[in-house]
Amino acid sequence: MQTIIGVRFKKAGKIYYFAPGNLEIKLGDMVIVETARGMECGETVIGPREEPEDKIIPPLKVVHRIANESDIRRIAENKEKEKEAFGICEEKIAAHGLPMKLVEVEYTFDMNKIIFYFTADGRIDFRELVKDLAAVFRTRIELRQIGVRDEAKFMGGIGCCGRPLCCATFLGDFEPVSIRMAKDQNLSLNPTKISGICGRLMCCLKYENDCYCGGDCPHQQKKVLPPSQGARVVSVEGEGKVISLNQQRRSATILLDSGRTIVASWEDVIEKDEEETSMASSLMAAYEEQEKDGGDIIAEDFAEDEHNSQPRERRECRPKENKEGRRDGHRQNHGHNRSRDTRENGHRRNPRDNRNKNNKRDKRSRENKERH
Numbered sequence: 001m002q003t004i005i006g007v008r009f010k011k012a013g014k015i016y017y018f019a020p021g022n023l024e025i026k027l028g029d030m031v032i033v034e035t036a037r038g039m040e041c042g043e044t045v046i047g048p049r050e051e052p053e054d055k056i057i058p059p060l061k062v063v064h065r066i067a068n069e070s071d072i073r074r075i076a077e078n079k080e081k082e083k084e085a086f087g088i089c090e091e092k093i094a095a096h097g098l099p100m101k102l103v104e105v106e107y108t109f110d111m112n113k114i115i116f117y118f119t120a121d122g123r124i125d126f127r128e129l130v131k132d133l134a135a136v137f138r139t140r141i142e143l144r145q146i147g148v149r150d151e152a153k154f155m156g157g158i159g160c161c162g163r164p165l166c167c168a169t170f171l172g173d174f175e176p177v178s179i180r181m182a183k184d185q186n187l188s189l190n191p192t193k194i195s196g197i198c199g200r201l202m203c204c205l206k207y208e209n210d211c212y213c214g215g216d217c218p219h220q221q222k223k224v225l226p227p228s229q230g231a232r233v234v235s236v237e238g239e240g241k242v243i244s245l246n247q248q249r250r251s252a253t254i255l256l257d258s259g260r261t262i263v264a265s266w267e268d269v270i271e272k273d274e275e276e277t278s279m280a281s282s283l284m285a286a287y288e289e290q291e292k293d294g295g296d297i298i299a300e301d302f303a304e305d306e307h308n309s310q311p312r313e314r315r316e317c318r319p320k321e322n323k324e325g326r327r328d329g330h331r332q333n334h335g336h337n338r339s340r341d342t343r344e345n346g347h348r349r350n351p352r353d354n355r356n357k358n359n360k361r362d363k364r365s366r367e368n369k370e371r372h
Helices: 067-096 129-138 148-155 179-184 275-291 325-332 332-342 351-371
Strands: 004-008 015-017 030-035 038-052 101-107 113-119 140-145 232-234 239-246 251-256 261-264 297-299 315-317
Touching: 004 030, 015 179, 030 067, 067 101, 067 129, 067 232, 101 148, 113 129, 113 148, 129 140, 275 297
Parallel strands: 113 140
Antiparallel strands: 004 015, 004 038, 030 038, 101 113, 232 239, 239 251, 251 261, 297 315
């Protein structure tokens, strides 16, 4: 067993473990510790407690000292310098014409490095920008590109529930969230209703997902089947059509209705039921072919009414006849149409009529023979 404490360097950042050593550290104390970036000042969020050796990742560094008044004063000065560095960096970005957005500037505790966090759509060549910033601040410069979720975590805000963002309040790490979680919870698959202000799926979809799993084990993972080639699917970016699949990476390339092409994992897409749509499109294609050929087609309407689940009755769809083929078609198909009309109207020939006609013919033939 070993005694450890948990230290957090940001308001909703990740918790790192250190050994208190011979110091008496209490919950909420500010401590100075050594990290990979140098000397840092953080807040103790987990008090001293005993943990087994197998749960600790060595080497476990020891706390340097408890922060005093001069250390707290230096942290306040660094916050003021960060605001000045933010404005200078924005001016340099505009001067170089780089397509990037500056999010936050962070000074290390010992002021040996300045970290600039930014967002961009793609890769940015900022080598000249780093040279200009190093000439101004005379220290080590680091530019780090972050995603939209990290940007929301830095900026903060109010979610659709009316409360502060979870990522900026208490979430230390971002857990994976998929659109299948929204489907299992019977939520709307509209991306605008299940996305946060960052444009990604809301982190709160993960909170109650285990309650909807079903089965004996609440944490049992369901087997996700890949969408079929050419099927209509719903993704976070919107609806589209699957144009290719990658079995190794378990991803699908989707052509959205807006014209953009995205690559999403199988867990993030849901195949849309297109049975009625495909049936309607096939019927329309059949109508067009029959109109070109000049024939008739009888189709069955599979649409169901709101109050009646039975399919509607058959209906006959006849194409329009042209002026030239109207007479010939009427003469050629006159008998066929008349017999079909009689069958549809329920009138059929009686077999007794045929017997009476045959008897009359035989009687006439006998009378003619007797005369001769």
